[in-house]
Amino acid sequence: MLVVMAPSLTTPQDVADALDGVGYLPDRGVATAAFLALRMSRPLFLEGDPGVGKTALAQALAQVTEATLVRLQCYEGIDASQALYDWDFPRQVLHLRAAGDTPDTAALEASLYDRRFLVARPILQALEQTPSVLLIDEIDRADDEFEAFLLEVLADNAVTIPELGTIRAETPPLVVLTSNRTREVHDALKRRCLYHWVEHPSVEREVEIVRRHVPDVAEQLAREVAAAVSALRTADLLKPPGIAEAIDWARALHVLGARRLDSDGAADTLGAAVKYHEDELRVRRDVLPDLLAKLA
Ligand SMILES: Nc1ncnc2c1ncn2[C@@H]1O[C@H](COP(=O)(O)OP(=O)(O)OP(=O)(O)O)[C@@H](O)[C@H]1O
Ligand SMILES: [Mg+2]
Structure with a gap:
């Protein structure tokens, strides 16, 4: 029988409410995709621009399902021994030394591969510590062989x-x-x-997200920051701001006592939203003046 996680979440709306309860505000598409992944016991593949909340969704799903979150951060060159398990070579050598000279080499060899010398990496941890959410983060950084290896593991939910x-x-x-x-x-x-493509949030949703993360922020300031980052995302920057930048920008302005986004405040804190010098120059020169005029 298929054992599903969080059987009490019976509709996409239940999932949306549960995620909201732990501070993650999903749109309908995200809540439905997460619901289906849970009900159908299928892996959820999230693609989207940086900072749209992909990693945070996995973290929030672990919270609402009361599961252990196990994260496998991918990088160039990652291989099975970093994802699955490895043997603790230094401890095996110590064990060999401690055993001294023993005539039963077969038994000694077998004892080297005892469970206590096994180092469980994230995938094995996720299989053993159930219920769990296994976050395979930034799979695009790994290579083809690693993808092929993942395919096998995902097909079996088991490791030999x-x-x-x-x-x-x-x-x-x-x-x-x-x-x-x-x-x-x-x-x-x-x-x-x-598969689900995670969109940038609507301005209204981003206002709510900012207010959740910076609880005392002035509502007007949250609105203006959300409108500003939304405009910056269409300005063809080297690195358009994600939600983290919106939160940081609002927090920086709030810490400085701002209740609105004005030109001095925006200029002083732009580094919270824009992370490349070229972008900064362009935004100051071409984008901010128009944007602030619209907000005023
Ligand atoms: N829907 C949301 N509700 C509440 N907070 C959110 C939401 N989406 C994103 N955030 C917050 O925005 C920040 C950035 O999100 P996250 O790191 O998950 O983005 P990402 O898509 O994984 O980015 P990257 O591709 O750069 O890894 C986090 O602090 C997260 O808490
Ligand atoms: Mg991420």
């Missing part, structure tokens, strides 16, 4: 360690993969997953 046997998850982890789309992930991997 030749020296120890097969370890199978009691409840399959909820797997969330994220990508910033720095390269296309193969269709074979996507096919196993429910």
